[in-house]
Amino acid sequence: MSKTALITGASKGIGKEIAITLSKEGYNIALNYRKENEELLKLKEDIEKNNVKCLLIQGDVSNFEDCERFVKETIQEFENIDVLVNNAGITKDMLLMRMKKEDFEDVIDINLVGTFNVTKNVIQYMLKARAGRIINISSVVGISGNAGQTNYSASKAGIIGFTKSLAKEVASRNILVNAIAPGFIKTDMTEVLSENVKEEIQKNIPLKRIGEAKDVANLVKFLSSEESSYITGQVINVDGGMLM
Numbered sequence: 001m002s003k004t005a006l007i008t009g010a011s012k013g014i015g016k017e018i019a020i021t022l023s024k025e026g027y028n029i030a031l032n033y034r035k036e037n038e039e040l041l042k043l044k045e046d047i048e049k050n051n052v053k054c055l056l057i058q059g060d061v062s063n064f065e066d067c068e069r070f071v072k073e074t075i076q077e078f079e080n081i082d083v084l085v086n087n088a089g090i091t092k093d094m095l096l097m098r099m100k101k102e103d104f105e106d107v108i109d110i111n112l113v114g115t116f117n118v119t120k121n122v123i124q125y126m127l128k129a130r131a132g133r134i135i136n137i138s139s140v141v142g143i144s145g146n147a148g149q150t151n152y153s154a155s156k157a158g159i160i161g162f163t164k165s166l167a168k169e170v171a172s173r174n175i176l177v178n179a180i181a182p183g184f185i186k187t188d189m190t191e192v193l194s195e196n197v198k199e200e201i202q203k204n205i206p207l208k209r210i211g212e213a214k215d216v217a218n219l220v221k222f223l224s225s226e227e228s229s230y231i232t233g234q235v236i237n238v239d240g241g242m243l244m
């Protein structure tokens with residue numbers, strides 16, 4: 001039976017690169033997206049050029065019923081989920097003084113509760129299979145904190161606690177749970193920052209370059225593979241040395 005990877009928020013950015021990378025490793029892809037866009041069908045086609053299937057699964061990760069439905073759709077199509085990548089995420093940056101309650105809640109609901117919603121629906125199949133890999137996309141600011149990101153940092157720190165606790169719960173069933181903490185990666189999420197801010201950030205990265213989605217996808221590939229079978233409960237930074 002061929003292997004399956006479910007990736008949330010995978011219509012663009014880091015998630016899209018993870019989907020493409022895992023398809024090249026022979027995984028069928030269940031590609032979660034929230035809103036249809038014109039590039040989605042082209043992405044499905046590109047993925048299927050790697051001789052795998054790509055199932056597009058619509059759903060908002062902050063909605064538990066959506067997650068229940070799209071996980072069922074994935075199981076109906078592929079029978080199992082070998083790798084889950086909780087990647088969907090948003091930012092709504094603002095100093096706490098001016099942050100609206102909704103902006104705090106939205107970020108927690110999508111980034112942290114979304115990770116729970118999808119994992120909760122997937123874990124039963126991994127437990128039955130006595131195998132699985134769960135890879136949660138956190139952030140270096142979940143470790144270091146960052147002014148203007150109390151909501152986002154809290155959600156990403158929460159993901160780290162979630163990862164370590166779940167890793168302990170399911171290790172005996174051969175399910176490995178790890179988190180990736182990217183630093184500054186070139187995607188739409190970081191595109192909104194001014195050139196000055198980006199230059200300033202780049203100066204503080206020891207490797208002197210802004211990361212690419214591929215840098216994160218390569219680690220997901222490793223954490224999905226047999227080569228990483230003795231690694232669980234870890235948070236691995238992909239940040240050019242930004243946070244040491």
Ligand SMILES: NC(=O)c1ccc[n+]([C@@H]2O[C@H](COP(=O)([O-])OP(=O)(O)OC[C@H]3O[C@@H](n4cnc5c(N)ncnc54)[C@H](O)[C@@H]3O)[C@@H](O)[C@H]2O)c1
Pocket residue numbers: 008009010011012013014015032033034035059060061062087088089090110114137138139140181182183184185186187188189190
């Ligand atoms: N870009 C960076 O520098 C950086 C750094 C650290 C962590 N991250 C994390 O990496 C992940 C991917 O971010 P990105 O940089 O590719 O950003 P992005 O904005 O390009 O992509 C985010 C994806 O998540 C999806 N998404 C948002 N809300 C959703 C919801 N409710 N349900 C389903 N999908 C939803 C979006 O549609 C999009 O496809 C996020 O979790 C982000 O926090 C990014």
